[in-house]
Amino acid sequence: MPTPFSRNLLALAVISASVPAMAQEQSLDELVIIGDEASASALPGSAHVVSDEELDTMKYTDVHQVARQVPGVYFQEEDGYGLRPNIGIRGSGSGRSGKVTLMEDGVLMAPAPYAAPAAYYFPSFGRMSGVEVLKGPDLLRYGPQTVGGAINFRSTPIPQEASGNVTTEIAEDSSKRIHAWYGASREQVGFVVETHQQETDGFKDIRDSDRETGFDKQDFVAKLRLNSPLSADVYHQLDLKVDYSEELSNETYLGLTDEDFDADPNQRYFASERDNMDTKRNGYMARHLVELNNDVSLTTTAYRNEFERNWYKAAGLGSLIDDANAGDVTARAKLRGETNLEFDIKNNNREYVSQGLDFKADWNTELAGMSHGITFGTRYHEDEVDRFQPVDTYEQVVSNGRPTLAFQSSTLDTGISSSNNRIEEAEAWSSFIADRIDVNDRLTVTTLLRYEDIETTETRYSDQARTTVDRERNNDTSEWLPGVGATYDLDGGITLLGGVHRGMAPASPGSKDNVEPEISVNYELGARFSRGATRAELIGFYSDYSNTVENCSVATPCSNDATAGSFSQGESRVQGIEALIGHEFTLANGLSVPVEANWTFTDGEITETADDGSVLKGDNLTYLPEHVANLRAGLRQGDQWDVYANVGFVDSMCIDNTCERGDDNTFSETESLTVVDLSGSYALTSNARMFAKVANVFDDQKIVARSPDGARPNLPRTGYVGVSVDF
Incomplete structure (x- = not known):
């Protein structure tokens, strides 16, 4: 690979150009990928915007709870707080959100989107001001994951006038949260500074231990806008953003046996006492917007993200869960801390760097009697993940009926294996061109073509000094991804939509040499309705995978039980229906009743037996719920007070491909779950x-996940109270 970008990349990326005076709201549009709900309705494909006002109704800080409000999106809970979300779109797979293009303010935010797309970093959702979910052909404007969808999280924007907000919240389990920001704008400068801090003791209890199971997370963000006078003939604008976050969470991979889950879903085994995740993240972004005239604009973005983490956690105890579930009393006693046990705690230590330069040009013109909105974009990106992961061996010693942990040895002294001492790197060039054509007043057609050229390398070392290479694997991927979408406006507020595109998800660097990426052809067809206070949507989708690829990890092992690299399942298909309807009823005395419901039906299966026989034709896809539904209803009196109820349902899910072969699937399925949340607010001043x-x-607590090592519950009933002050 070429030498990585220097840290001076941001300074070199700022381009000066001439531009007529424009309203500065246009710069804010550059931080989004869709805009508002009206903009989403105009796209040639499925798209949704969850606005700041909608987020404010339920005061959610767990992104999973917001994801269920968007049709076609599903999730797998893990820790109850959404610290490391597992989000999938249209059957793409939800493990660590690795098959979804994740962005914040339009910039890739996964620690290493190409080399290691698993989202072990996720910004504190409580500081977000909106969420955009994009599906269908327009997805080809983004990447690298272009199979299911893209999600963009909007951070707090620079306000148009001097203003700020402080929100404080307390909750059960000694939970505390504060979100504060202040910003101001003048004609040629604007800024906002922000912090979001959240901590809790956690809702779980470790057997025979007084250690907490919660987390402490802090986010800090600063944005600066510089621009020339709005009245000048020449206009420049530069947006800068810096963010920093750190997290210490006492989370574990070790779940429970079904018997212990039934007795108390909120307990943890003593062997997980030392488990904790320690992370730090720095993010930098510079974006320059230029409008050469009313029809041509240029945007240049440079970014760099640095992320380091060490998840110190018990390893290899999943087999004890399996044995105990099968009736092994010795395994059960070891888990419960009733007898001695020797086991490893692994330093899952990784350092990530992700950086790139993105250029986009927009041109509005008239050709052949039709209006064209042409966009060309190109991006150079590189990222890497450096793993150096020594393993410590402990013994659980039981004395006088209570367990203690005694340190035994560390591979730092004896030498660590090459699988725990490796660097994975990726270099990618991507380009796209899109043409939105207004054929007439009713018909709009968008054609798109994306090209991805990716080179990845995995290097494993056999010694701690990294002087001896144990193994090196290289993969080169070059793919053309075309797409086309169309909308047709009928009378009465009805819009028909349809589209098809070729999507791709790259294989991981640790895969065998020259493994093929995941490729699918994705279709959608449906209609939208919008009139007054009513909106509705009904869309059918179908994805035909010529190669279904799983990215293997300890968190989400592949179907062949691999925990590194990628595994090809062969051909598969996913099909389903997305439905949404919403209306705001107006009552007397200034009362209103907003109601919105959505439902997603998804059916997916393997359509060709894998070469190694590990998956068979007709096998189900993993962690894919058949039904997901959500209903939100409220009662509101202007800005004075409001109350809302939200009812969410997630169907049971298979955790492996063999779940529906007709054998006993007691321990290979999660449980269906219905959760009711209530919220309300009252204006004091x-x-x-x-x-x-x-x-x-x-x-209501159910088994919402079984991977990687045992059953896990959702958050129990938890009460919160807080105050929000604008100034």
Whole structure:
């Protein structure tokens, strides 16, 4: 690979150009990929925007709870707080959100989107001001994951006038949260500074231990806008953003046996006492927007993200879970801390760097009597993940009926294996061209073509000094990805839409040499309706995978039980229906009743037996719920007060491909779950508002995940109260 970008990349990326005076709201549009709900309705494909006002109704800080409000999106819970989300779109696979293009303010945010797309970093959702979900052909404007969809998280924008907000919240389990920001704008400068801090003792208890199971997470963000006078003949604008976050969470991969889950879903085994995740992240972004005239604009973005983490956690205890579930009393006693046990705790230590330079040009013109909105984009990106992961051996010693942990040895002294001492790198050039054609007043057609050229390398070392290479693997991927979408406006507020595109998800660097990427052809067809206070949507989708690829990890092992590299399942198909309907009823005395419901049906299966026989034709896809539904209803009196109820349902999911072969699947399925949340707020003054919420009102806890090592619950009933003050 070429030498990585220097740290001076951001300074070199700022381009000066001439531009007529424009309203500065246009610069804010550059931080989004869709815009508002009206813009989403105009796209040639499925798209949704969850606005700041909608986020404010339920006061969610777990992105999973917001994901269920968008049709076609599904998730697998893990820790109850959404610290490391598992989000999938249209059957793409949800493990660590690795098959979804994740962005913040339009910039790739996964620690290493090409070399290691698993989202072990995720920004604190409580500081977000909006969420955009894009599916269908327009997805080809982004990447590298272009199979299921893309999600863009909007951070707090620079305000148009001096203003700020402080939101404080307390909850059960000694939970505390504060979100504060302040910003201002003048004609030629604007800024915002922000912090979001959240901590909790956690809702789980470790057997025979007084250690907490919660987390402490802090985010800091600063943005600066510089521009020439709006009245000048020449206009420049530069947006700069810096963010920093750190997290210490006492999370584990070790779940529970079904018997212990039934007895108390909120317990943890003593062997997980030392488990914790320690992370730090720095992000830098510079974006320059230029409008050469009313029809031509140029945008240049440079970015760099640095992320380091060490998830110190018990390893290899999943087999004890399996044995105990099968009736092994010795395995059960070891897990419960009732007898001695020797096991490893691994330093899952990784350092990531992700950086790139992105250029986009937009041109509006008239050709052949039709209006064209042509966009050309190109991006150079490189990222890497450096793993140096020593393993410590402990013994669980039981004395006088209580367990303790005794350190035994470390591979730092004896030498670590090459699988725990490796560097994975990726270099990618991607380009796209899109042409949105207004054929007439009713018909709009968008054609797209994307090209991805990716080179990845994995190097494993057999010694700690990294002087001896144990193994090196290289993969080169070059793919053309075409797409076309169309909308047709009928009378009465009805819009028909349809599209088809070729999508791709790259294989990981640790895969065998020259492994093929995941490739699918994706179709959608449906209609939207919007009139007054009513909106509705019904879309059918079908994805035909010529090569289905799983990215293997300890968190989400592949179907062949591999925990590194990629595994090709062969051909598969996913099909389904997305439906949404919403209306705001107006009552007397200024009361209104907003109601919105969505439902997603998904059916997916393997359509060709894998070469090694590990998956068979007709096998199900993993962690893919057949039904996901959500209903949100409220009662509101202007800005004075409001109350909302949200009911979410997620169907049971298979955790492996053999789940539906007719054998006993007791331990290979999660449980279906219905959760009811309540929230309300009351205006104390024109600038201050009190709010309260109860998550999981009926305290219904089910097995929402079984991977990697045992059963896990959702968040129990939890009450919150807080105050939000504008100034």
